[in-house]
Structures are given as C-alpha cells and as structure tokens.
Amino acid sequence: MGEQSASRLEGDRYQHLLSWYELLRLLDAGSPFSHGYVEHPEAGSADDVTLHARPGAGVASRYMQVKWHVDHRDTYSLASLVTPPRVGRSLLRKLLESWLVLRPLGPVEVWLLSNWSSSADLGRYLHGRDHCFTDAFFEQPPRGALKEHWAAWEQRLCVPAETLRAFCKDLRLRLGVGGIADVEEQVDDRMGRLGLRMGRQPRAIAVDGLREWIEVGGGRKYVTPESLREALRAWGLLASREDAPAVSLWIHGWARRVWEQPPTEELDWTPHFDRDARTVPSEAVWRDALLPSLLAARQRLSRRPDGALIDLRGKLPLSTVLAVGFHFPEVGGYRFRVGQPTRGETFLWRSDAKPSARRLRVTGHEGNADATGLLVVFQVTGDARADVERFMAERPGHFRAVLYLEPEDGPHDGAVGSAADAVAFAVQAREQLRRARNELRTAVTHLILYAPAACCVFLGQRLNAVGPVVSYERTGAGGYAPALTLQTG
Numbered sequence: 001m002g003e004q005s006a007s008r009l010e011g012d013r014y015q016h017l018l019s020w021y022e023l024l025r026l027l028d029a030g031s032p033f034s035h036g037y038v039e040h041p042e043a044g045s046a047d048d049v050t051l052h053a054r055p056g057a058g059v060a061s062r063y064m065q066v067k068w069h070v071d072h073r074d075t076y077s078l079a080s081l082v083t084p085p086r087v088g089r090s091l092l093r094k095l096l097e098s099w100l101v102l103r104p105l106g107p108v109e110v111w112l113l114s115n116w117s118s119s120a121d122l123g124r125y126l127h128g129r130d131h132c133f134t135d136a137f138f139e140q141p142p143r144g145a146l147k148e149h150w151a152a153w154e155q156r157l158c159v160p161a162e163t164l165r166a167f168c169k170d171l172r173l174r175l176g177v178g179g180i181a182d183v184e185e186q187v188d189d190r191m192g193r194l195g196l197r198m199g200r201q202p203r204a205i206a207v208d209g210l211r212e213w214i215e216v217g218g219g220r221k222y223v224t225p226e227s228l229r230e231a232l233r234a235w236g237l238l239a240s241r242e243d244a245p246a247v248s249l250w251i252h253g254w255a256r257r258v259w260e261q262p263p264t265e266e267l268d269w270t271p272h273f274d275r276d277a278r279t280v281p282s283e284a285v286w287r288d289a290l291l292p293s294l295l296a297a298r299q300r301l302s303r304r305p306d307g308a309l310i311d312l313r314g315k316l317p318l319s320t321v322l323a324v325g326f327h328f329p330e331v332g333g334y335r336f337r338v339g340q341p342t343r344g345e346t347f348l349w350r351s352d353a354k355p356s357a358r359r360l361r362v363t364g365h366e367g368n369a370d371a372t373g374l375l376v377v378f379q380v381t382g383d384a385r386a387d388v389e390r391f392m393a394e395r396p397g398h399f400r401a402v403l404y405l406e407p408e409d410g411p412h413d414g415a416v417g418s419a420a421d422a423v424a425f426a427v428q429a430r431e432q433l434r435r436a437r438n439e440l441r442t443a444v445t446h447l448i449l450y451a452p453a454a455c456c457v458f459l460g461q462r463l464n465a466v467g468p469v470v471s472y473e474r475t476g477a478g479g480y481a482p483a484l485t486l487q488t489g
Contacts, residue, residue: 044098325460
C-alpha cells in the first residue's frame with residue numbers, strides 16, 4: 001500500500017507540474033488562449049488541464065490528459081492504445097468519448113501527455129514537430145501492419161472509419177515528455193521567462209495553489225490571465241529586483257530584433273555581418289570597431305549599481321557570442337540572462353545557474369607531435385566530425401591533437417535542456433581546455449563551436465588561464481575559417 005501511495009503522489013505531482021506549465025501560457029504576450037481549467041468538469045477523460053482559444057485566434061482549444069508511469073517498463077504502441085485494462089475502457093476509447101462530447105463546441109485538440117515514449121510502430125506515424133499523426137497514417141487504403149491496426153481500432157472503438165479518422169486528426173500524442181525532474185526544469189525556465197521566481201520553493205507554492213483550486217472546485221478551477229496574475233501576487237511568486245536583470249544589452253549582428261523592454265545599451269553591428277553569405281567581421285574590424293564599442297557599453301553598465309546582472313539579447317554568430325561572454329567575465333562579477341530558443345520557445349537561461357549532473361566525454365586523436373596548436377571541437381547539438389576531418393586534411397601538420405567535447409549521450413538537438421545543462425557543459429569545457437593545454441604543452445587553442453548560443457556565452461565568461469584561443473566560424477562553403485582571437489592569459 002505504501003508503494004502504491006507513493007506512486008499516486010508522484011502521479012499527482014507530475015500532473016500538477018504539467019498543468020501549471022500549460023496554464024502559464026495564458027501569460028504569454030499575444031497568447032491565443034483566453035482562459036484555462038484544471039480538471040475541467042465537462043471534458044471527460046481529457047480534463048486534467050485545458051486551454052480555451054480566443055474567438056478568431058486561429059487555433060484549437062486544447063483538452064489534455066496527463067499520464068504518469070512510475071518506471072519505463074513499457075511504451076505506447078498502436079495495439080496498447082486500444083487494449084482495455086482488466087477493468088474499464090482503453091485509453092483511446094476514453095479520449096474518443098471525450099472528443100465526441102467536445103467537438104460540437106468548436107475546433108478542439110485532445111492531447112495525451114506522458115513520460116512513457118512511443119514504440120516504433122506508433123512513433124513512425126507521429127510528427128516530432130507538433131505531436132500529430134503524419135499523412136502516412138491516414139493513407140487509404142491502409143497497407144501492411146497498419147491495415148490490421150486500423151481494423152482493430154475500428155472494431156474496439158466501435159465507431160465508423162470516417163469518425164475515427166476525424167478523431168485521429170484532432171489527437172495529439174506528446175509522449176516521452178520526461179520525468180518529474182525534467183518537467184521541473186521546464187517549469188523553472190517558463191517561470192523565469194515570465195519574470196517569476198524559480199526553484200523548489202516557488203514550484204511547491206504553485207503546485208500547492210493548484211491543488212487547492214482543485215479541492216475547492218467550482219469557479220476556482222477556472223483560470224484567466226487576470227486571476228492567474230492575482231494568484232502570482234498573492235503567492236509571492238513575482239521575481240524581486242534581485243531575481244530579474246534591471247539592465248539589458250542588445251547586440252544586433254545577423255539581424256535586428258526587438259524584444260519586450262527597451263534596452264539599457266544597444267549595439268548595431270549588422271553592417272559587418274551577412275548571414276546569407278556567412279560573412280563575419282575580420283580581426284581588424286573586431287579589434288578597431290566592435291570591441292571598443294562593446295567595452296564602452298560594459299564600462300557604462302559597470303557604473304550602474306545594478307549593472308552586474310545583464311539581460312543579453314541578439315542574433316550573433318557563435319564566435320562573436322563567445323567573445324561577448326569573454327569580455328564580461330564571470331571572475332569580474334558579471335552574470336547574464338540569455339534568451340535561448342528551445343523546443344519552439346525562447347527560454348531565459350542564467351549564467352549563474354547551478355550546474356546539472358550532465359557530463360561531457362572527451363575523444364580525439366594525436367596529430368603532429370611538433371605542432372604547437374591544439375584543435376578543440378565543442379560539439380553539443382550536432383556532430384561536426386566529417387567537416388573537421390576535411391578541415392584538418394586541408395591543414396596537414398598544423399595541430400598537435402584534436403579533441404571532441406560532447407555530451408555523454410552524444411551530440412543532438414535536445415542535448416541542452418536547461419540553463420543548468422548549459423552551465424555544466426561550459427564549466428567542463430573550460431576545464432578540459434586547461435587540462436589539454438597543460439598536458440600537451442600547446443601554445444594556441446583553436447576552437448570550433450557547435451553548441452547553443454547560451455553555452456558559448458557561458459563558456460566565454462569562463463575562458464581564463466587557457467592561453468590564446470582562436471575561435472572559428474562556419475563558412476558559406478561548409479568549412480571553417482578563423483574569426484577572432486581571444487587573449488585569455
């Protein structure tokens with residue numbers, strides 16, 4: 001009984017965390033949703049959290065069912081979705097019944113959110129982009145194994161084929177959402193982006209408040225942007241001045257952008273960048289024009305009593321982002337909050353976040369024993385090996401060794417999920433650069449970056465005592481060219 005109770009409590013917490021995460025969408029600027037519900041009284045099984053579209057918003061209302069599993073002994077498959085348990089109806093049957101009730105209300109989507117992932121036979125028919133079924137799933141007539149599954153679905157769900165296809169077009173299967181710790185990080189990122197307090201205590205306050213709304217019931221479960229803001233004030237979840245940067249620095253490189261609040265300092269470097277041609281400033285332009293303007297902005301910010309925590313925004317190449325971080329060093333007391341696009345949203349990651357437990361692995365090989373240069377490839381979100389090998393072949397004998405720094409599970413798009421991951425990778429990369437330089441006795445480190453911009457900013461802030469670092473930028477032809485040199489001492 002004790003283990004069952006623990007599992008049930010974990011499931012409730014998982015549901016409330018995801019519900020809070022979804023309800024915070026009401027506070028997004030230009031949100032298409034007018035209000036939400038927790039445990040909607042008329043949504044059937046798709047009732048855990050709902051978001052209701054504004055008239056004319058061009059989006060469907062979302063009705064979501066959250067399913068928590070205490071371990072990963074199984075996955076969702078085409079067969080398991082329609083297989084009923086020993087008592088009751090199958091998961092898909094319950095969602096279908098909810099959809100039949102909801103569809104007369106207007107455009108709706110029925111969502112299943114779960115930490116379980118999909119099996120191969122189901123996953124091949126799900127878009128990674130928006131969690132809906134692919135066109136191949138709806139091809140008529142179905143072929144092979146899919147034909148048998150369609151027949152089984154029609155039989156077990158007891159609806160005509162046309163109704164079943166219409167339901168499936170409104171169904172969203174967001175599987176493999178992650179565990180409780182993953183969702184906590186997502187909640188923290190969204191709360192930080194909205195100017196709210198982050199961390200264990202603020203999350204606990206929000207979850208307790210959500211639980212109280214459900215227990216009280218009635219109108220308390222109906223959530224509008226106004227009632228949500230009132231709750232945030234009452235619960236003390238608005239960030240203090242110490243939590244949010246009071247100053248901001250905008251640097252325009254690849255393109256000009258505008259964000260919510262006007263900047264404290266703004267640098268327009270767009271005349272020196274061409275994204276289409278992958279053209280970046282020369283060392284001379286960086287030294288004589290861009291760097292002096294950056295240092296002047298730093299000096300002005302430093303005169304302010306609140307100028308150590310800076311909201312940094314801009315569209316810049318990775319080599320330039322690294323340099324910006326380098327000239328606002330961690331040892332100088334500077335901290336950044338950086339906008340980082342992740343999973344289709346922009347989250348605000350702080351450079352002083354506590355590092356996660358994620359680890360980098362180091363691989364590579366030796367080159368010319370007489371060379372004084374070390375080539376380091378910081379690849380987090382993609383594998384650059386093929387391009388790097390071509391790069392080295394064009395420069396025979398230039399490097400004492402080449403090192404690849406990458407996550408333990410390999411480089412991939414979702415490798416950095418939070419500010420904590422970005423800080424962890426930046427700290428470890430700096431340590432690996434120091435260790436390799438000392439052990440190999442190299443004079444110059446040549447650095448190729450394939451990582452989120454936030455990672456590069458945070459690494460730049462920590463690049464001290466590693467000697468000269470030449471940062472490279474990808475060219476339009478697919479190779480790499482030196483962009484600028486940082487004298488780190």
